[in-house]
Amino acid sequence: MDRSWEELVARFVRLSGVVAEIDDPLTWGLDLEEETVTGDEHPDDPTSQRFLRAYRTYDGETLEVETLHTPCPESMVDDVVRAAASGALAAPLHADLRSPDFAEEFDDYRSAMRAVVEAVDAVPLEQAAFRLGGAEMPCTRVVVKGVAAVYVPVGDRAVVVAGSADLLGCVDVVMRPVRSLLQQADDA
Template sequence: MVARFHGAVAEVDDPLTWGLDLDEETLTGAGHGAHDPAEERFLRSYVSFTGETLDVETLRVRAAHDEQAEDIARTALSGALAAPLHSDTPGDDDFLDSYQEYRAAMRAIVEEVDVAPVVRTTFRVDGETRPCLYVTVREHAAAYVPVGDRALVVSGPADLLARVDVVTRPLRNILQDEPDPRF
């Protein structure tokens, strides 16, 4: 899997500047055949000091068409909106009641995201303004940004997306915490 991701992947440059701490780092994918472009990805998930989540994903391949890219952005936004549901663990709630509430909340999120407009705008990566698809709901956003033969998906609080510096670096450097580029 790592060999298929050879090359540059995205991360937040100096996350502490933005009050972020790396929470999760994941490399996923089937690694064979034609499949959903969102299946093979490198994820860096950050959490802010206020508990908000910002995800930066590198998709190994780009979406085949705009409709697929829009679906990827909407899915990322749904995940960003649902993040607080996943961290909320009430101690004495009945499991069935909690499950029903969770399903209702997820259904409402998906319905709201499905009708939100996807706009063409720009997003900064490596200090350069790049075209992107951008969708916003309830002060959360997701951006789908084509970069070379890959795509980046950044999702979380809209104000944080507008401020953070997203950069690409060789996967090897990120995984082995090496400062100098080694492709």
């Protein structure tokens, strides 16, 4: 069941209603493909509802910017960063899910997903800085095979960005009130 934009905004706006987005995505050759709230509605879990903006470059690279409704406890940060990196590395595999031969290729897909998770788990996380809203913010980061994922606590929210490590080092991520960029309308 598709939800209207207003329902998605109402579902996410719990606190201040700000979410992360790429400032001027066209500068970086990015096209916004999706904006939605993902996950379920468990208020105790900071990852249960994430405001997602998914971008794609003209070359087909993906970049996802997620805003968590609250920062994660320190014990969850490792899993959140690694899951984001695994998802970014697996994005090309997910593009093949529409293949009519997917059922036959399921074992290959599972093997590839295991390899992705193992590759991400083998790389240590690092404490670094990520530019958010024009300021250097402390972050937890992992870089695997040219893909990076960062977790940045920011005020009463947290931001997770995953995609090409080169692109992550260039884009400007900002926090703005929830609004539909795809529909070009301010909603909060």
